[in-house]
Amino acid sequence: TQSENVLGYYVDVERIPNSCRDSPNRIFLKDRKVLLNISMAYYRVNISAYNEAGESPQVIYIVPDFSATDLPGQIHVKHLGTNAVVTWTPEYNPKCFVVDWGTSKEDMHMKIVDTATGNFTLENFQPYKSYKIMVHASDVCQCESFTGHEKTFGVTHFYSVEGVPRTGPANVTILNITKHSALVKWTEIAAEDCLGFLQGYRISLADSSRKRSLAVTLNSSTTSYRLTGLKEKTSYRVQISGFTNAGEGPPTLSQPFSTPKYGTVEALCICVTQHQS
Secondary structure, three states: OOHHHOOEEEEEEEEEOOOOOOOOEEEEEOOOOOOOOOOOOEEEEEEEEEEOOEEOOOEEEEOOOOOOOOOOOOEEEEEEOOEEEEEEOOOOOOOEEEEEEEOOHHHEEEEEEEOOOOEEEEOOOOOOOOEEEEEEEEOOOOOOOOOOOEEEEEEEEEOOOOOOOOOOOEEEEEEOOEOOEEEEEEEOOOHHHHOOOOOEEEEEEEEOOOOEEEEEEEEOOOOEEEEEOOOOOOEEEEEEEEEEOOEEOOOOOOEEEEOOOOOEOOOOOOOEOOOOO
16 A cells, blocks of 8 residues: 555465475565466465565465366376375476375375386375375475476376265256246256266156156256156156266255146246255
8 A cells, every 4th residue: 555665575485285394485576466487286375565664464365276177198096995096107207296185275285206106195085075186297306496397297186985966956947938848957066065076967857647757867067958848737846966976866856837738938937945054
């Protein structure tokens, strides 16, 4: 707020995690902009201003994920009980590799791996949790600052044991109902509720006699589906469940709707949100 009194800025860049416990890399600036050459690991950036009276309190910024997707074909993970063996084929021969793994940026671990090994064993994986594993090539290996020296080789996600989703999708909505069709929409199952890699959704449709007239399987990126071939002036109920490689999770609460006898009707929305305790 007193920019005319500012002489410059301190920018401390620290890798997360930082098992080397080295001090952050401090940059001195006159301008309010800095270009950082960093890997896809997490980084903490602390920014403070200074003048003749001293240094201001720091503002902390955590560099977020660069991408939610994997870098394909780079890293292979094989689970052995609660352990996992990570292997990779280097594109070139750096001095070492740095392996990061954990469930979130607050729970990441780091290990420097000699180039000659080409693999690394990770221990004590918990079931039903998604782990992010990153491998970085580096020419700095002796617990110095990795900023500017790391290059991310590969990123993958891994479950030691997959479970079935503990809930179905939320906000199931039925709209655009006609004599013979209706549109079903829903919100995707949250990642923390999948307990495994979500493979897709299953929609079940039954009429008032509880006779199932439709069961369709959709991929995990789909969040809407048009029901067709319905009978006019008929009551139906829809349920949706998600599934992983471990199996199918519980379906949503049964959502009722009725087709009209004549033409189209005004859109009808029935929204139900499932709350987990």
